[in-house]
Amino acid sequence: MYIKAATAISPQHTVDGRLFTEGVTAWTGNKCYAAEPSYIEMIPRALLRRMNKAVRMGVGAGLMTLQGQGTQDGIVLGTANGGIDDSFKFLRQILEYDEGTLTPTNFVQSTPNAVAGSLAMMTKNTGYNITHVNYGLAFEAALLDAMMLFEEGKVQSLLLGGLEEISDHNFNMDLQAGWFKTDEVNDTELFAFQTAGTVKGEGATMFVIDDDPEHALAQVLAVDQMNFATQLTLQDRVAQILAEHAVSREEVALMVGMNGDARHDGWYHEFLDAFDQQTVYSFKNLVGEYPTATAFAVWLATELFAREEVPQEMVLRGSHTPPKFLLIYNHYKAKQHSLMLLRNPRV
């Protein structure tokens, strides 16, 4: 399974490549909002007006990725919450108007499958269509789903992606549950601050994946998920995955989902203790934490594979040269763990 095209709408200037030409955009506080492109050229105004941020970012990133890529056999997405802000808007309507006459737009646009549905409708794609919503494993489930579709011989090319939006209500829920920092942090200090909680991010990342290796940006070799992980089972699984694909530990660079939460970053530190020479990359200091942030990690991998020089902020340990293989380890709220192994087709 090969990645042929990739687009990320994120808190960094990732759409126009300025992340690499001008460097990382600094942020402060505990929310990293996406730097959205203009959608006017892509999405008809009448549709755009009704779209919430998640739908807008997802559809926008999807359409950008599809440009010049021919037709796809299906759309496979991951999002924990989709257009959750519209859900709250609809809840507010219900309460304010005491279940009176309400407008359906918020309701219809709030369903997480609205992005895959809109993309199917706008590109006339009647193929396989699904939306996985299992929190921090939603994108990983999408990736596995896609992998099985290729194995089954059902598809040759797919649109695959992950997205999430920051909604005030959702942020407030997780804030009250202690998941976000309340002290003033910024991008350079995220990992240094020894406090509980992280910062909330958002974005939409889309890929065209194909069974044809020509002009591929990356090859997806493996995706795996774990509940009730321990360091021991994690390392076992890593060894298994590497062995299955005949990859030696020395050939692998690592990317970890460290997010500055002093309570749970230990998972990453301990994980990295098992590797001493390998270069290690980070991504949540660029885009914040959100359930499908690993989709952004995969996008970043395609860039690391292609670029000789990258901003220092992405390199957590060692020095950058385009790696031959990249192993991404992430956990969400220390419960849902995932591993993804990618190959650089250029090396």
Add this chain to the structure above:
Amino acid sequence: MIKVVVTGRGAISAIGNNVAENRQRLITGQTGLSKASKYFTSKFTESHPFGEIKMSDEEMLSSLAVPEMKGLTRTDLIAFKAFEEAIQEAGLDSDTLSHPRTGFISGSTVGGMVLTDQVFEDGSNRAQRTAFLESYDYCSHTLRIVEQYRIHGFTNTINTACSSSANAIMMGARLIRSGRADRVIVGGADSLAKFTVNGFNSLQILSEDLCRPFDANRKGLNLGEAAAYLVLESEACAKGKKIYGTVSGYGNSNDAYHASALSEDAVGVIACMQAALDHAGLEPAGIDYINAHGTATENNDLTEITGLGKLFGEHLPPFSSTKSFTGHTLAAAGALEAVYSLMSMEHGELYASLNCEQPISPLDELPIAAYQEQQEINAVLSNSFGFGGNCTSLVFKQHL
């Protein structure tokens, strides 16, 4: 090719708190839909019929084998209830449930949004207690079950609106066929919520009368609540167990037409049914019963009957919408109707579609009018269509 068989079923709906009770009501033809809901509070309960589960949250909690858990919503509770029944029937012990080759995939569209008012308060930084703060997501019920039963294998939640649990069944079967899992518990749960009731009302497809699937004078759908799960196992793992049928075919497509309506020419509907038949290696004439999506909205039933007419032609088998008993149970519908489809094969019986008098022209086909027994049902097609154009069809066959 690995055969995927069903070894356990669990269901709770407006017509019963377990699989056997559900079947009894399908036989006697008594709907579970009625006005004046007892536990669901909404302005609409006086004017509109709903398919409410006849148990309070407290009764449900005390009937469960799980120890005291905090922050469980009604969606979580009904999910636990149906899940417990399914794993008991399949005889899965705790070691098997925690085995890395045992997976769990569920669907929900309402999730914790069932607590409409409380969600709003908590989201506005006015949380009175923290037990529920992580109960509101679409996947919350899945994570609770994963936590309680310590499921180490593949876990997932799918939200494709009203085809969610049909897709959960499809993905579970594919995981087993791919060799990635030995067994996967699949299904979905959705409880009645102001959120969905007002949503469907705002779309003007919520009926004040009992729904009349496939009737020319239908006036919209009734909402219901349900949870249903199947235990899918590879044939090799199911040795010695009672088998209720095989998951033989599945098709998933998108209608690519409208956010909340299906196309007149039934593109997605036909595509997913055709794919499911192909996958099962069946001609249309090989299907003995169709458990239709049949929501009783103007749009769905016209499109579905159009699709059935085009695909099945003169071989159109008996069909019914059991939503006339349960109401539309959204994400749970695919799994609940899968349970009904399997019962139909096991007992050789066909369930009625209630309240249909006048067929939709030009096809002029009436659904099953009354319960029929002593039928030979070898293969059943079950349809689930959702907002966003998401269409899924499943084919179940007798296990030979």
